[in-house]
Amino acid sequence: MILYAAIIASFLSSLYLFHRRRSCKHPLLFDYPILGMLPTLLFNLWRLHDFITEILTKHGGTGEFMGPWFTKMNYLVTCDSLNVQHMLCKRFDNYVKGHDFRDIFEPFGDGFGAADDETWKYIRNLLRSQMKQPRLKAFVDQTVQKKILTSLLPILDHAQQQGRVVDIQDVLVRFTSDNICLTTVGHDPKSLSVDFPEVAIEMAFRETEKSIFYRHTVPKTIWKLQKRLQIGQEKKMREAYKTFDEFIYALIASKREELSKCTKEEISEAPFNLLTVWMTEDEGLREHDDKFVRDSAFNFLVAGRGAMASTLTWFLWLVSKHPLVEAKILEEIRDNFKTNEKKNDDCGDHCFDEDHHNDNLDQEQYLKQSASGEALGMEEVTKLVYLHGALCEEIWGKDCLEFKPERWISDRGEIVYAPAYKFIAFNAGPRICLGKDLAFVQMKMVAAAILSKYCFKVVEGHVPTPTHSIVLLMKNGLKARIMKREV
Known part of the structure; x- marks a missing residue:
């Protein structure tokens, strides 16, 4: 009987392997x-x-x-870029997100990141009209500049004076999180402050990202069972989900009450944020209920926080390893804006670390110190072509192992644009990111502000590696010492 069982098992295994390898x-x-x-x-x-x-x-x-x-x-x-073009561009209608996708990305709800068909088209058209509004660009410009001057630079200055090792990635994630939260819902979580607080909403986002990635790595039956029993990662997902919903629905209720007391003229003159726009948009199409506003806010917050922080982190690491690229970026800033920095800037020769330390300095003092400073605005950073090319340098082309911003600059000194289906950092086809240009100028504002004042020495032995996540952050952050750039 044992022999027969072994023969049958062997036969079934052979059939299984034959079927698998044929399929x-x-x-x-x-x-x-x-x-x-x-x-x-x-x-x-x-x-x-x-x-x-x-x-x-x-x-x-x-x-x-x-x-x-x-x-x-x-x-x-x-x-293969031709396959990408087929799926995202030429045969876009054949490749919908679908039920399984929305199941895994449950927290996205019916927002633009997970929607299909008429729902997606409606949201897309609405966002397109909103992204064109001069008020949005002006508000983002003002918000980013203020956040750079009152939070980012003071924090880096504080860390430099203390002589401490800082996780640059953590700083940038906190900066972009606060910034996108201000732009989207008009609320500053203030996660980027001297004491680096643990902010509940930010922790909820991180846990949600982990959970979504987890759902990609295990069979659906497993995470569905965990969800039903509320155990393991699914329990953490539910808690994070609840934290965000409590946060956003409280803001929605408060904003609706506030708007109910305002005239149209007062609303149009009030500080701009997307939460207000979603509640007052008069397109004659449909009323935006709380669920629509909640889903829209979640999708915007996810899209705007991790991606820019990830790009800036890898960018600063690459620049720290390529002094010639760093020198060219600084030269471009200096030539366009007549800064007082010396030529031939090099982190080894032209950066220094003050040897005085003061643990009693508070953020308020830094805010006062930075109030007289300036940060480049959106219109100004459009002149920084080489910086734009450096931010584009991802894995690209036959010589992809070289950090070569020049590949993105034409002989006439203009930015070279690759087809979106070949360079899909911002998606491609009908779903291409509407905030692409806005994201680039914000990253250029941050990069120019940091590099004009500071350079970094990555701590010895620290090896940046990509994390296993839906956002390509560094697994152990970017640990470095901050030094002021000599002027």
């Missing part, structure tokens, strides 16, 4: 019995991004990943 025409990895391609992936988890890049390169940019048997975790993986 998987372009396998990325070796397909193990029962476990599929998971063992090889887990073995290389510590270098996942590099590993996937190597595998896709060997397979012409596209291949299939087959997960463990019965898990339904089978994927088509591609980095």
Whole structure:
């Protein structure tokens, strides 16, 4: 009986493998019995991004990943720009987000990040009209400049005077979180302050991102069961979800009460934020209820906080490793705005770390010190073409291992724009990010303000590695010492 059972098991396994390998025409990895391609992936988890890049390169940019048997975790993986163009541009209507996507990205609700069909078209048209408003650009310009002068630079100055190692990524995440919160709902969580407080809403966002990534890594039946039983990561998701909803619905109620007491003229003259716009937008299409406002706010906050912080973190790390690029950025700033910085700036020769330390300085003192300073505005940073190119340098082209901002600059000194389906940092096709240009100018404002005043020395032995998340942050942050740039 044991022999017969072994023969039957062997026969069934052979049938299973035959079926799997016939259905998987372009396998990325070796397909193990029962476990599929998971063992090889887990073995290389510590270098996942590099590993996937190597595998896709060997397979012409596209291949299939087959997960463990019965898990339904089978994927088509591609980095081929023609495939991207097909899905995001030419055959956009064939590739909807769908029910499974909305299930995983549950906290996004019916916002623009997860919506399909007529709901998506309505939101898209509404956002397009809002993003064109001069009031929005003026408000963002003012908000970013104020936040740079009253929070970002004072915090960096404080850390520099103390001589302490700072997680630059944490600083930038806090800055962008406060900034996008002000722009979206008119509220400043003040997570970027001298004592680096743990802000409930910010912690809720981080936990939500972890949970969404977790849902991508385990079979649907597992996380669905955890959700039903309210255990594990799903319990944390629910708590984070609740924290955000309490926060946003309280702001919505307060804003509705405030607006009910205002005339149209008073509303039009009030400080601008998207929460107010969503409640007062008169497009003659439909009334925006609290759920619509909540979903819109969540999608905007997620889109605006992590992505810019991630880009700026990797950018500053790369600049710290490439002094020639740093010198060119500083030269461009100096040539356009006649700063007093000396030429041939180099972090080794032209930066210093003050040797006096004062642990009793409070943020209020720094706010007063920074009040007389200036930060470049949106119109001004449009002149910084080389800085724009440096921010674009991601993994790109045949010489992608070189940090080469020049590839983004034409012979006439203008910015070179690559097709969105080849450079998909801001998506492509009908879903391309409407806030792309606004994001770039904000990042240029922050980068110019920081690099004009400071340079960084990454602590010895600190190796930045990408985190496993829906946002490509650094796993252990960016630990560095801050030094004032000599002028």
